[in-house]
Amino acid sequence: MALLELEDLHVYYGNIHALKGVSLHVEAGEIVALLGANGAGKSTTLNTVSGLLRPRRGSVRLEGDDLIRVPPHRIVERGVVQVPEGRRIFGQLTVLENLEMGAFTRTDPQGVKEDLERVFTLFPRLKERAGQVAGTLSGGEQQMLAIGRALMARPRVLLMDEPSMGLAPLLVEQIFDAIQEINRQGTTILLVEQNAYMALQVAHRGYVLQTGQVVLSGPAEQLRENPEVKRAYLGG
Amino acid sequence: MGSVAAGAVRHPVVRRLSFVDAFLWAFRLAVVLVVVWGTVGTLRLGRYTGEQWVDFVVFGLAQGGIYALIALGYTMVYGILRMINFAHGEVFMSGAYTAYFVAAPLAASGFLNRHPILSLLLLVAVAAVVSTGVAVLVERVAYRPLRRAPRLVPLITAIGASFFLQYAFRGLYGSGFKAYPEFELFKGEWQVLGIGILRTQAVVLASAAVLMFALYQFVMRTKVGKAMRAVSEDKDAAALMGIDVDRIIVLTFAVGGAAAGAAGILYALVFKQVHFFMGFVPGIKAFTSAVLGGIGNIPGAMLGGLFLGVVESVGPALFLDGLGIVAPYQLKDVIAFTMLVMVLIFRPQGILGERLAAKRA
Ligand SMILES: Nc1ncnc2c1ncn2[C@@H]1O[C@H](COP(=O)(O)OP(=O)(O)OP(=O)(O)O)[C@@H](O)[C@H]1O
Ligand SMILES: [Mg+2]
Numbered sequence: 001m002a003l004l005e006l007e008d009l010h011v012y013y014g015n016i017h018a019l020k021g022v023s024l025h026v027e028a029g030e031i032v033a034l035l036g037a038n039g040a041g042k043s044t045t046l047n048t049v050s051g052l053l054r055p056r057r058g059s060v061r062l063e064g065d066d067l068i069r070v071p072p073h074r075i076v077e078r079g080v081v082q083v084p085e086g087r088r089i090f091g092q093l094t095v096l097e098n099l100e101m102g103a104f105t106r107t108d109p110q111g112v113k114e115d116l117e118r119v120f121t122l123f124p125r126l127k128e129r130a131g132q133v134a135g136t137l138s139g140g141e142q143q144m145l146a147i148g149r150a151l152m153a154r155p156r157v158l159l160m161d162e163p164s165m166g167l168a169p170l171l172v173e174q175i176f177d178a179i180q181e182i183n184r185q186g187t188t189i190l191l192v193e194q195n196a197y198m199a200l201q202v203a204h205r206g207y208v209l210q211t212g213q214v215v216l217s218g219p220a221e222q223l224r225e226n227p228e229v230k231r232a233y234l235g236g
Numbered sequence: 237m238g239s240v241a242a243g244a245v246r247h248p249v250v251r252r253l254s255f256v257d258a259f260l261w262a263f264r265l266a267v268v269l270v271v272v273w274g275t276v277g278t279l280r281l282g283r284y285t286g287e288q289w290v291d292f293v294v295f296g297l298a299q300g301g302i303y304a305l306i307a308l309g310y311t312m313v314y315g316i317l318r319m320i321n322f323a324h325g326e327v328f329m330s331g332a333y334t335a336y337f338v339a340a341p342l343a344a345s346g347f348l349n350r351h352p353i354l355s356l357l358l359l360v361a362v363a364a365v366v367s368t369g370v371a372v373l374v375e376r377v378a379y380r381p382l383r384r385a386p387r388l389v390p391l392i393t394a395i396g397a398s399f400f401l402q403y404a405f406r407g408l409y410g411s412g413f414k415a416y417p418e419f420e421l422f423k424g425e426w427q428v429l430g431i432g433i434l435r436t437q438a439v440v441l442a443s444a445a446v447l448m449f450a451l452y453q454f455v456m457r458t459k460v461g462k463a464m465r466a467v468s469e470d471k472d473a474a475a476l477m478g479i480d481v482d483r484i485i486v487l488t489f490a491v492g493g494a495a496a497g498a499a500g501i502l503y504a505l506v507f508k509q510v511h512f513f514m515g516f517v518p519g520i521k522a523f524t525s526a527v528l529g530g531i532g533n534i535p536g537a538m539l540g541g542l543f544l545g546v547v548e549s550v551g552p553a554l555f556l557d558g559l560g561i562v563a564p565y566q567l568k569d570v571i572a573f574t575m576l577v578m579v580l581i582f583r584p585q586g587i588l589g590e591r592l593a594a595k596r597a
């Protein structure tokens with residue numbers, strides 16, 4: 001049984017049919033890339049998994065349990081946590097307070113302390129700025145904080161929505177290194193990206209979404225070689 | 237971020253003065269003139285002694301502390317839902333009015349004056365519990381079903397809820413004024429640094445200060461308080477962190493309600509009576525305080541309340557008496573509402589706040 005399984009999802013915004021039967025699955029331990037152009041429905045997919053949106057049809061299952069109708073905060077409790085598009089850190093809270101909010105559902109103070117150390121090891125910059133108001137961080141630091149905040153929930157599945165958006169190349173490298181490190185430490189990742197080149201380097205498998213439908217899927221190396229993917233997303 | 241927006245629409249430096257601009261400048265000028273003229277007049281008359289001025293300020297601070305406690309409810313709810321809970325004045329009334337029915341038998345049995353501190357705490361607890369209950373009920377019935385409705389809709393139900401509560405409490409408790417029992421302990425004055433201060437006002441001021449400090453610590457330091465701040469910044473992001481947004485909203489109403497309930501008892505200590513309509517004017521004053529301090533801003537609401545209380549108390553003597561106005565104290569509400577109008581026109585972001593429109597851009 002897949003760890004996370006989406007089946008025939010149909011999601012609407014009013015009359016706009018944003019997802020038209022999306023099915024995909026993520027196995028434990030994998031990094032799965034979800035690629036697609038602007039407006040393809042990538043964020044809609046993640047927000048449906050997180051419970052912010054309710055599909056009109058279809059199902060989202062975590063180890064076989066249906067997540068539809070489970071409120072967003074309970075989905076976090078069950079170990080599915082999102083790093084939202086555009087970071088969405090709490091700008092008026094300090095870095096440390098943001099991380100505490102990530103651990104909101106946790107009831108094991110000892111484990112939280114360990115995870116805080118883990119986040120600080122992954123992103124030493126955050127430790128230096130623990131007391132700083134998060135709104136004053138640079139874009140890259142904010143992305144690190146958004147990832148660190150989600151890790152504080154000790155996710156089993158991490159949903160990441162365009163973590164490299166708007167970052168300089170060197171920072172993009174750093175973020176992708178961190179993604180691989182998080183995965184090595186045992187977290188399964190569903191990675192939404194427009195940077196298909198980088199995403200397909202770290203991912204095991206990938207899906208390509210186009211106007212609300214999955215049009216391609218397969219192992220990452222196979223997608224990298226696919227002429228259509230090359231033309232549309234890899235600039236070749 | 238305000239500066240970016242302002243830069244984008246910057247007007248040429250030289251432009252024709254519009255009628256509205258001219259009117260607003262005239263308004264500002266008139267207010268400044270009245271204040272200066274009146275102040276000079278009063279000081280020339282020398283009608284008040286230094287001690288009286290101190291009395292005015294102390295009274296203003298005590299009154300302002302009450303406004304500040306009520307204002308917290310407005311500002312916290314605004315911070316989290318971007319709406320004005322116009323039923324908050326009635327939340328304030330409900331606690332104090334209900335606690336009257338505990339205070340009266342306590343006084344009749346003599347318990348009130350045998351154990352004044354205990355009685356006061358008991359009354360505050362009763363009022364806080366009732367006000368919290370009413371605030372939570374209003375949220376559940378009048379606001380939550382409308383969470384996704386256009387902004388005007390909850391505003392209308394707020395006004396409806398406000399009337400509903402007024403008349404419900406009139407029906408329950410009657411339409412007359414009820415005289416609150418007085419504490420013997422709080423009669424007369426205490427000497428503080430050689431200045432005689434009315435005991436009631438000292439108690440009110442001290443209680444308000446303790447409560448505000450506790451509330452501020454709660455919001456800044458506790459996990460739930462931090463979650464309140466997170467939810468007020470970004471509800472979806474908060475939900476994605478595992479925060480139960482609805483529960484935090486209820487808690488915000490509850491905390492605001494408790495503060496208003498406590499404020500109701502302090503109000504009853506000062507004014508010694510309760511009535512089903514007693515929430516209206518303090519409610520608007522507290523709303524003014526919250527706007528003065530920058531709505532959504534908690535320290536701002538506290539400062540705004542104290543500031544309004546002092547201006548209202550000192551103002552009539554300082555700048556209305558000197559104008560030869562016969563009964564300046566009748567006009568203290570006019571001062572408060574003039575301040576509300578001026579802040580809304582000239583500085584909608586309040587003393588400490590951001591601009592209303594720029595928030596949540
Ligand atoms: N709140 C909304 N209301 C109406 N339509 C929306 C809303 N959010 C998204 N859409 C529409 O749904 C479709 C999918 O949007 P979505 O945000 O999921 O795309 P995306 O793949 O994440 O794009 P991007 O790469 O730009 O983030 C788009 O056509 C978009 O216009
Ligand atoms: Mg998106």
